[in-house]
Amino acid sequence: MSTPMNDQIFEAVVSTVAPGGQAHVAPMGIRYQEGGIVLMPFKPSTTHDNIVATGRAVLNIVGDTRVFAGCVTGRKLWPTHAAERIDGVRLACALRHVELELAERRDDAQRPVLRMRAVHEATHAPFAGFNRAQAAVIEGAVLVSRLHMLALEKVETEMSYLQIAIDKTAGPEEREAWQWLRAAVAQHHARAQERTS
Numbered sequence: 243m244s245t246p247m248n249d250q251i252f253e254a255v256v257s258t259v260a261p262g263g264q265a266h267v268a269p270m271g272i273r274y275q276e277g278g279i280v281l282m283p284f285k286p287s288t289t290h291d292n293i294v295a296t297g298r299a300v301l302n303i304v305g306d307t308r309v310f311a312g313c314v315t316g317r318k319l320w321p322t323h324a325a326e327r328i329d330g331v332r333l334a335c336a337l338r339h340v341e342l343e344l345a346e347r348r349d350d351a352q353r354p355v356l357r358m359r360a361v362h363e364a365t366h367a368p369f370a371g372f373n374r375a376q377a378a379v380i381e382g383a384v385l386v387s388r389l390h391m392l393a394l395e396k397v398e399t400e401m402s403y404l405q406i407a408i409d410k411t412a413g414p415e416e417r418e419a420w421q422w423l424r425a426a427v428a429q430h431h432a433r434a435q436e437r438t439s
């Protein structure tokens with residue numbers, strides 16, 4: 243029996259600007275497909291609304307995983323620079339950024355598909371290699387972004403496993419990011435207990 247093929251997804255950070263000028267930063271899974279970059283933001287989403295309103299976004303490839311952990315724990319203000327070819331912003335910590343224009347929108351009540359075309363890209367710093375703690379922070383950030391729909395035991399079990407990579411391979415940025423995620427899980431736990439007591 244053959245295993246079904248999944249889409250290969252890369253975790254990146256998408257920066258957008260609202261029509262009023264307010265910058266917005268959100269981690270997002272991206273697919274390199276259909277000759278472009280495909281984004282699938284769940285509705286409701288500021289990222290989705292900004293792209294539909296302006297037709298633009300910037301894809302940021304980052305090594306500082308505090309952006310992932312920060313965005314899902316209420317730390318959404320990250321230093322940015324103006325984009326070069328489009329009206330937009332890129333993260334100051336981006337190793338590489340790609341400036342995007344909306345090429346095609348397939349709307350959906352829950353998960354629209356936005357196919358973006360690259361109009362400019364630039365590299366700012368080298369990729370340092372894979373780091374298990376960075377991967378653990380990204381997994382932890384996914385768990386925290388889904389706390390409202392996951393069982394507490396599952397979150398605890400997975401965080402305990404991810405802790406191993408943090409203990410063995412984290413640097414200061416990953417330790418700080420992990421602490422934000424742990425605090426968010428603890429707060430969610432405490433609120434759940436309050437509701438049942």
Ligand SMILES: Cc1cc2nc3c(=O)[nH]c(=O)nc-3n(C[C@H](O)[C@H](O)[C@H](O)COP(=O)(O)O)c2cc1C
Nearest residue numbers: 253268269270271282283284287288289383384387
């Ligand atoms: C690693 C990672 C990947 C994510 N990928 C997606 C995604 O593909 N689509 C989505 O809607 N949200 C994704 N999220 C969650 C969003 O970043 C988060 O919910 C965000 O608030 C999106 O809504 P916003 O544009 O209103 O900020 C991801 C979160 C993380 C940590």
